[in-house]
Amino acid sequence: MTRSSKRPRRLEYMGAMAAGLAHEVKNPLSTMTVNLQLLAEDFATPQSQVEERTLRRAHLLLGEVKRLDGIVNDFLELARGYEIQPETVDLELLITDLLRFVEPENERLGIRARSLLAADARLVLADPKFLRVALNNLVVNAQQAMAEEGGELLLETRVRGRLVEVRVTDTGPGIPPDKLEQIFMPFWSNKQGGTGLGLPMTRRIVEELGGEILVQSELGRGTRFVLSVPKLPDQLPPATPDPTAEGPGAAERNGGNPA
Ligand SMILES: Nc1ncnc2c1ncn2[C@@H]1O[C@H](COP(=O)(O)OP(=O)(O)OP(=O)(O)O)[C@@H](O)[C@H]1O
Ligand SMILES: [Mg+2]
Missing domain, CATH: 1.10.287 (Helix Hairpins)
Structure with a gap:
């Protein structure tokens, strides 16, 4: 004890x-x-x-x-820790803007970028500034992984339960299986000039937003980071009062959701 x-x-x-x-x-x-x-x-x-x-x-x-x-x-x-201020974020706008921002570097490195964005995964509850930092870290890592031979960068979104997933996939060299946990450790880097703070920052931001980050990788084929953040709860139509109903109505529509 x-x-x-x-x-x-x-x-x-x-x-x-x-x-x-x-x-x-x-x-x-x-x-x-x-x-x-x-x-x-x-x-x-x-x-x-x-x-x-x-x-x-x-x-x-x-x-x-x-x-x-x-x-x-x-x-x-x-x-x-970050001072996260969650608000409604339009992922489609954020991702389109981010891809536009990194396009010159993609062109320089011979990387073709695509996005596949699901319409029902468009709105999330997140802090736009920090979510952008998190996604940018993943995109920059993907670019650096493909810097030598070029490749393909894919950004996808989709709904998974109460979360929206953003998948960042590259066709770089991949990460050895025994390194998949270490890469999230502060100051773990195998790049010249790399600090090793990008992924720990990204993980911390995502966890503070109420989501998670996962990685899948295959040597010689590429890497996929899956970042998820809370989906904006579906907008319910305004309640129409039922004159026959008695007592309190359905008060706890969103009960149990962490703030
Ligand atoms: N998409 C990827 N493909 C291959 N390896 C990756 C990928 N993303 C991350 N890694 C590995 O994980 C390590 C840690 O990444 P992280 O972003 O934390 O640090 P960094 O990119 O080395 O430096 P920094 O982001 O601080 O400039 C990288 O050095 C690299 O070895
Ligand atoms: Mg990095």
Whole structure:
């Protein structure tokens, strides 16, 4: 009893420590950004090779500091949880817009993108900003998986019970079966320049929205991520009062649904 109750407290402690560390890192990072910007301004019109090199290095460091700051922000958000504000979201608009946004990169990489959107799966209860981040993470992963040989990217929606599924399928190299759980661990990445925060963020967002995320993959054939979010409850026609009825009417239409 005493042994098992220590573990969650230890995890909580580690989480607070990691978040505190990340927070502390942010101040020096912003000092570095300001000073590197000033340095770059001083050498904006280089008069010699040394000055030119200095300017190049200042820009390189600015890029790295920006990357670090982005990682720290993602990490802090992931550690704290997201402030999700669910509202009615039109998935068709969101997916069409997302595909339009990633089209130039698809073209560059030789990826053909398609969508198959079910009419009855159009409206969901979600936070549009975070749902877009979650879907974008999956689409970017699919693009990166197909970056070498091109391929096909398919986005589908369909209703499953009280949820709507969004399936993101690629024809990339696939994920080895023994890695299928690990890919959701923070900082697990096999990409150069990858941070390994995309999938843990996506999972956390989806779970906070009341849905789930699953992955299916076959080596050499491709990968499918299935993300689901609550479907907007069907609109019932306005109740017409029944003059013969007595007592309270059907009050709990939606009883049992978590808020
Ligand atoms: N569609 C996919 N096909 C093949 N492997 C994938 C796919 N999606 C994710 N993975 C694997 O899962 C790992 C973790 O993905 P995740 O999005 O969390 O991090 P990342 O893409 O490496 O970095 P980041 O998203 O932080 O830039 C990837 O490095 C990759 O090995
Ligand atoms: Mg990623």
